[in-house]
Every structure is written in structure tokens, then in C-alpha cells.
Amino acid sequence: xxxxxxxxxxxxxxxxxxxxxxxxxxxxxxxxxxxxxxxxxxxxxxxxxxxxxxxxxxxxxxxxxxxxxxxxxxxxxxxxxxxxxxxxxxxxxxxxxxxxxxxxxxxxxxxxxxxxxxxxxxxxxxxxxxxxxxxxxxxxxxxxxxxxxxxxxxxxxxxxxxxxx
Amino acid sequence: xxxxxxxxxxxxxxxxxxxxxxxxxxxxxxxxxxxxxxxxxxxxxxxxxxxxxxxxxxxxxxxxxxxxxxxxxxxxxxxxxxxxxxxxxxxxxxxxxxxxxxxxxxxxxxxxxxxxxxxxxxxxxxxxxxxxxxxxxxxxxxxxxxxxxxxxxxxxxxxxxxxxxxxxxxxxxxxxxxxxxxxxxxxxxxxxxxxxxxxxxxxxxxxxxxxxxxxxxxxxxxxxxxxxxxxxxxxxxxxxxxxxxxxxxxxxxxxxxxxxxxxxxxxxxxxxxxxxxxxxxxxxxxxxxxxxxxxxxxxxxxxxxxxxxxxxxxxxxxxxxxxxxxxxxxxxxxxxxxxxxxxxxxxxxxxxxxxxxxxxxxxxxxxxxxxxxxxxxxxxxxxxxxxxxxxxxxxxxxxxxxxxxxxxxxxxxxxxxxxxxxxxxxxxxxxxxxxxxxxxxxxxxxxxxxxxxxxxxxxxxxxxxxxxxxxxxxxxxxxxxxxxxxxxxxxxxxxxxxxxxxxxxxxxxxxxxxxxxxxxxxxxxx
Numbered sequence: 238x239x240x241x242x243x244x245x246x247x248x249x250x251x252x253x254x255x256x257x258x259x260x261x262x263x264x265x266x267x268x269x270x271x272x273x274x275x276x277x278x279x280x281x282x283x284x285x286x287x288x289x290x291x292x293x294x295x296x297x298x299x300x301x302x303x304x305x306x307x308x309x310x311x312x313x314x315x316x317x318x319x320x321x322x323x324x325x326x327x328x329x330x331x332x333x334x335x336x337x338x339x340x341x342x343x344x345x346x347x348x349x350x351x352x353x354x355x356x357x358x359x360x361x362x363x364x365x366x367x368x369x370x371x372x373x374x375x376x377x378x379x380x381x382x383x384x385x386x387x388x389x390x391x392x393x394x395x396x397x398x399x400x401x402x
Numbered sequence: 403x404x405x406x407x408x409x410x411x412x413x414x415x416x417x418x419x420x421x422x423x424x425x426x427x428x429x430x431x432x433x434x435x436x437x438x439x440x441x442x443x444x445x446x447x448x449x450x451x452x453x454x455x456x457x458x459x460x461x462x463x464x465x466x467x468x469x470x471x472x473x474x475x476x477x478x479x480x481x482x483x484x485x486x487x488x489x490x491x492x493x494x495x496x497x498x499x500x501x502x503x504x505x506x507x508x509x510x511x512x513x514x515x516x517x518x519x520x521x522x523x524x525x526x527x528x529x530x531x532x533x534x535x536x537x538x539x540x541x542x543x544x545x546x547x548x549x550x551x552x553x554x555x556x557x558x559x560x561x562x563x564x565x566x567x568x569x570x571x572x573x574x575x576x577x578x579x580x581x582x583x584x585x586x587x588x589x590x591x592x593x594x595x596x597x598x599x600x601x602x603x604x605x606x607x608x609x610x611x612x613x614x615x616x617x618x619x620x621x622x623x624x625x626x627x628x629x630x631x632x633x634x635x636x637x638x639x640x641x642x643x644x645x646x647x648x649x650x651x652x653x654x655x656x657x658x659x660x661x662x663x664x665x666x667x668x669x670x671x672x673x674x675x676x677x678x679x680x681x682x683x684x685x686x687x688x689x690x691x692x693x694x695x696x697x698x699x700x701x702x703x704x705x706x707x708x709x710x711x712x713x714x715x716x717x718x719x720x721x722x723x724x725x726x727x728x729x730x731x732x733x734x735x736x737x738x739x740x741x742x743x744x745x746x747x748x749x750x751x752x753x754x755x756x757x758x759x760x761x762x763x764x765x766x767x768x769x770x771x772x773x774x775x776x777x778x779x780x781x782x783x784x785x786x787x788x789x790x791x792x793x794x795x796x797x798x799x800x801x802x803x804x805x806x807x808x809x810x811x812x813x814x815x816x817x818x819x820x821x822x823x824x825x826x827x828x829x830x831x832x833x834x835x836x837x838x839x840x841x842x843x844x845x846x847x848x849x850x851x852x853x854x855x856x857x858x859x860x861x862x863x864x865x866x867x868x869x870x871x872x873x874x875x876x877x878x879x880x881x882x883x884x885x886x887x888x889x890x891x892x893x894x895x896x897x898x899x900x901x902x903x904x905x906x907x908x909x910x911x912x913x914x915x916x917x918x919x920x921x922x923x924x925x926x927x928x
Contacts, residue, residue: 250488250503250504251488251489251491251492251494251500251501251504252488252508252577253572253576253577253578253579254576254577254615254616255577255616256615256616256617256703256819259816259819259820259928260816260819260820260823262928263816263820264820264823274928276925276928277577277925278492278577280500302488302504302507302508303504303507303508303742303854304503304504304507306503307502307503307504308503330740330741330742332741332742332851334851349707350706350707350708350740351707351708351836351842353827354823354824354827355827
């Protein structure tokens with residue numbers, strides 16, 4: 238029987254508008270996922286550390302202040318440093334023009350204000366399924382050590398599996 | 403016929419008649435400018451003085467903001483409203499690691515007095531009124547404004563404006579808290595006391611309804627905001643301030659969405675409740691203590707990213723509601739609000755919305771034009787009952803401070819936000835261009851978006867470092883030391899903050915001193 242997907246919902250940066258983050262957290266919980274909400278103003282370092290410690294399947298970030306590029310670059314670097322392959326999705330106030338840059342940084346998906354809860358839930362579930370499938374192949378049965386030898390192929394697989402859009 | 407309700411869930415009947423009017427309607431209304439102020443807080447309302455058009459602006463470095471302010475004043479704006487960037491709001495200097503990527507983004511970066519001086523260069527501070535959306539660091543920004551005025555030769559008692567200085571709503575909804583609840587309240591009251599004594603034309607607090615933008619419905623918005631007002635009044639009384647000395651300086655800030663009649667009724671009901679609360683609960687005798695002086699924003703969560711030009715129609719409806727609701731100061735958000743801070747075109751158009759409502763229509767020509775409307779009066783009464791119901795529940799739970807400490811308010815707001823999103827997605831509420839009559843293919847590209855280049859961050863970082871290198875270091879250190887000692891006592895912290903600011907201590911340094919004494923707030927678990 239598959240484990241419930243574990244999702245970290247993070248609010249990095251200094252912005253305190255957490256309406257979106259909380260709505261998403263509620264929707265993911267109602268969809269049967271386990272949600273770890275970090276609260277406000279959590280550093281990229283703390284987000285990645287929590288993600289590793291809690292063995293989450295997906296990291297969801299809510300960013301409304303315009304600092305998305307700086308923050309996503311930092312989180313991507315930290316994940317690489319720790320050799321963690323956890324898909325990252327971002328929601329908030331993100332201009333369409335910035336989406337390609339975030340994808341280049343390794344962000345699996347970006348949800349604007351027009352994204353619906355079912356779309357987000359389904360995409361996150363797919364990413365989580367792909368992530369834990371990858372993990373079982375790598376390291377069957379051992380939760381908690383999610384380090385991969387090479388992040389890139391796993392990331393590509395996660396991207397292909399997502400079919401929400 | 404299907405049932406219709408307001409956003410707060412109050413049923414709207416298909417027809418209202420004279421039978422819906424309260425038998426004691428005249429007493430419930432009173433004359434404009436008189437208790438209970440349902441018809442407005444001044445006798446002549448907009449015939450005497452139009453509302454203040456105060457557009458929230460500020461971005462990048464002080465120089466860019468100075469340019470935008472001069473532009474808005476030249477376009478006919480009548481008051482200034484400073485948007486601060488998040489590092490300034492949270493007490494970090496622009497070169498702090500926590501500030502990376504956030505400098506000058508959602509507002510202007512202010513690190514030291516030098517920045518405040520530049521923002522208001524060429525703008526005489528005895529001729530404008532300025533509002534600062536600033537909370538945890540409000541004492542510092544207020545001190546800087548006073549010091550800037552002094553340098554212009556303007557005495558403290560002549561400067562006018564507002565600091566938001568409402569920390570309760572930061573804990574409840576907006577999230578820009580720094581210190582724990584009790585020292586935060588102390589700082590709020592320090593500012594109120596200081597302004598009452600030294601800056602008589604300055605509004606030391608703008609009790610704000612961000613609960614609404616976080617998810618609360620209009621009834622809850624009013625109940626939480628007015629209950630916060632009660633908590634502040636209580637804190638001032640506990641400090642030993644006389645109610646008729648501080649109460650006239652309390653001001654409010656609201657959110658207005660497109661639920662037109664409900665918004666109008668909300669403002670009329672809120673005025674009645676506040677007047678009664680101040681008179682009956684706090685024994686305020688002066689009419690000025692009972693007047694709910696209010697500013698508002700038209701926009702916020704009611705605006706959409708999809709088909710952004712539709713937002714001009716939305717803010718127009720909202721501005722009409724505000725004018726009919728009788729508020730004193732209005733900010734209309736720009737159509738690109740859901741993307742970024744506004745472009746110059748978007749900012750100008752937003753100001754024009756207000757000017758069109760004020761000058762092309764006749765809503766400002768007579769006081770409280772909707773008085774006596776069967777529907778509006780019935781809805782005002784129902785809103786009043788419902789708001790009082792929630793306020794009573796808050797009282798039973800120990801008051802607004804306790805309801806925030808326990809997380810009760812935050813949980814209610816979170817539930818409401820989720821409920822709204824589900825109603826939106828099920829089609830139970832209709833937002834044209836979003837969940838009906840939508841054209842998704844048009845939403846694949848952005849409107850022209852205002853960009854804050856990263857070079858501005860580097861420039862501001864250099865600027866604060868230069869200030870630190872060039873100031874009288876011994877004087878700054880001594881001022882910060884005195885502030886630290888005062889924070890450990892029960893003295894009012896405004897005088898030592900003013901001294902530190904004059905010595906070019908930075909926002910980050912002053913906040914750092916207070917953080918070391920007070921610690922940092924830890925929110926209840928969501």
C-alpha cells in the first residue's frame with residue numbers, strides 16, 4: 238500500500254501574505270496528502286533542511302514579493318549541494334515571462350493565480366508519485382535518505398510524468 | 403427563485419419595502435456629523451472636503467520614489483502614501499543576508515535618515531500629508547519623517563500623516579510582525595502616546611482590515627478590525643492615557659471589494675458600532691473620539707490577474723461604494739496589481755478612476771445619498787447585528803489579543819479563504835473573465851509589467867554602507883546604547899528612537915537592538 242505523499246509547503250522570503258499557501262495546504266490535506274507547512278519567512282536553508290529531514294516528496298513554494306528568481310536559484314543550489322532530488326513547484330505572483338527562467342533553475346512547475354486547486358493537487362500528486370517511485374528504485378524501503386547519485390535523470394522523469402496541464 | 407446572499411451570507415430579498423425600515427430609523431441615522439454618525443462623520447461630508455486621493459507608491463531606491471511622488475503630485479494626487487520594501491518593514495538593512503532579492507521590490511528601501519531625506523527632497527512636508535504602511539518598524543520611520551521635516555525647517559507639530567502601526571493585524575493576517583505580541587503592543591502605544599504629546603496632526607495608528615484580504619468576509623472583517631480598535635483603546639487606557647486625548651487620533655483602514663451594497667452598509671454600520679463602543683464602553687465624551695475616521699483600498703484580492711483591464715471596472719465600482727459609504731481617504735489599486743507594482747500608466751489610470759467618480763458623477767454632491775433606501779437601511783441594520791455578534795464572541799474569548807494569541811482568528815480566516823476558493827472553482831460565485839466568460843488563451847502573456855532591476859539593490863547596498871562609514875560612529879553607538887537601556891525599562895521608546903535616527907542609526911541596527919531585548923514572535927501552529 239502506497240504511503241501518503243508528503244508535501245512541504247514553504248513561504249520563503251520576507252512576504253507575509255500566506256492566504257495562498259494556506260489554501261493550497263488545506264487542499265492538499267483534503268486530497269489525502271500529508272502537509273508540512275513551514276510558516277512565514279523561512280530561509281531557503283531551513284526549507285531544504287526540513288524537506289530532507291521530513292523526507293518530503295515535493296516542495297511547494299509560495300512567493301508573492303517578486304523575489305522568486307533569487308529564492309528559487311538558492312533552493313536549487315542547496316538541493317544540488319545536498320544531492321537531493323526533490324521536485325520543486327512554485328505558486329504566487331509570477332509573471333509568465335519569468336517561468337522559463339524558473340524552469341531552467343530546475344523548478345518542475347509554476348502555478349499562477351489562474352491555476353485551480355484540482356490542477357495543483359493532481360500535478361503535485363503526480364510529482365510525488367514519480368519522486369517516491371524513483372526513490373524505491375534507488376533505495377528500497379529506506380525513507381529518510383533521499384540522496385541521489387545524480388539528480389538530473391530523476392528530474393527529467395518527474396517532468397514527463399506530470400500531466401495536469 | 404434561488405436564494406441570494408451577500409458575501410457575508412446575509413440573505414438579500416428580491417424586494418425591500420417601507421416595512422423593512424426600522425421604526426426608529428431617524429435615531430439610528432442621526433444627522434451627518436452627529437452621533438451615531440451612520441450618515442457620515444462630518445456634517446457636510448464631501449461638499450466640505452472631498453476624500454483624499456492617496457495612491458500607495460514607492461519602489462526601488464529613494465530617488466525613484468521621489469520621482470514617482472513628484473509625478474503623482476503633478477497629476478493631481480492630494481496626499482502621499484509610501485510603500486516600503488519588505489526588508490524595511492521587517493527591520494533589515496538592504497545589505498542584510500535576509501534582504502537579498504527583496505530590496506526595493508514591493509516598495510522603497512529605507513535604511514537610514516539619508517534615504518528619508520532623499521524621498522522627500524523638494525516636497526515641503528508642511529504642505530503634504532504622508533501615510534506610511536509601516537508596522538513593526540513604525541517608530542523608526544515616524545522618527546525619520548519627523549527628523550526630515552526638522553531638516554526642512556518644519557516643526558514636528560506641523561507635520562501630518564499616518565503610520566499604520568497596527569501590529570494586531572500583522573499577527574492575524576498580514577504577517578509582517580517582528581516582536582512578540584506584548585512588546586509589539588507596547589511599541590504601538592508608545593507611538594500613540596508620543597504623537598498625542600508631540601505630533602498632534604499625525605495619526606499614530608491606522609487600524610487595518612487586512613483580515614479581509616486574507617479571507618475574512620465583510621462582517622468578520624469589520625468585527626476583527628473594530629475589536630482590534632477596542633484592544634488598542636484598552637491598551638491606551640491601561641497606559642494611563644485619557645480616552646478623549648488619544649481616541650480622536652485613532653484612524654482605520656478598510657478593504658472594499660465589488661460587493662457594492664454590502665460594502666456601503668458595512669461602513670455605515672461600522673461607524674455606528676464604533677461611536678457606541680467609544681461612548682458607552684470607554685466613556686468618550688468628545689464627538690471626535692466617536693468618529694470612525696477611515697481610509698480604504700479599492701482592489702486587493704478582488705482584482706484578477708486574468709484580463710487585467712477588467713480591474714479598472716472593478717475599482718470604479720469599489721470607489722463608488724466608498725464614496726457612498728462616506729470614507730475620508732481612498733487608494734485605488736492599479737489594474738496590474740496582480741502582476742507587480744504598477745507601471746506609470748497603470749498608476750495614472752488608477753488615480754483617474756477616483757477623479758472620474760469624484761468629478762464626473764454626482765455621488766459627492768450630497769451627503770449620504772442612499773439614506774432611507776429600504777434595502778440599504780435594512781442591510782445596514784443586519785450588518786450591524788452580525789458584526790456585533792462576532793465582536794461579542796471575540797469578547798467572550800478574552801478579546802482580540804487573546805483570539806490572536808490562540809490562533810482562533812487566523813484559523814477562521816484560513817477556513818474562509820479555502821471556502822472562497824472552492825466556491826470560485828465550483829462556480830458558486832461568478833467572477834467574469836476568471837470562472838465564467840473566460841478567454842484562457844488571452845492569459846498566456848503578461849501585461850507590461852513594472853520591473854525593478856537588480857542593480858537598484860546593489861546601489862542601495864552601497865548607499866547604506868556609505869552612510870555607516872561616514873556618520874559619527876561614537877554618537878550612533880551611544881544612541882543605540884541608550885535605546886537598549888530604555889527598551890529594558892518601561893519608558894516610551896520614541897525619544898531614544900528619534901535620537902538614534904538623528905545619529906543615522908539604520909533601521910536594521912535599531913530593530914536589532916529591540917530584537918535582542920524583546921525577542922521574536924513565534925506564531926501558533928497552522
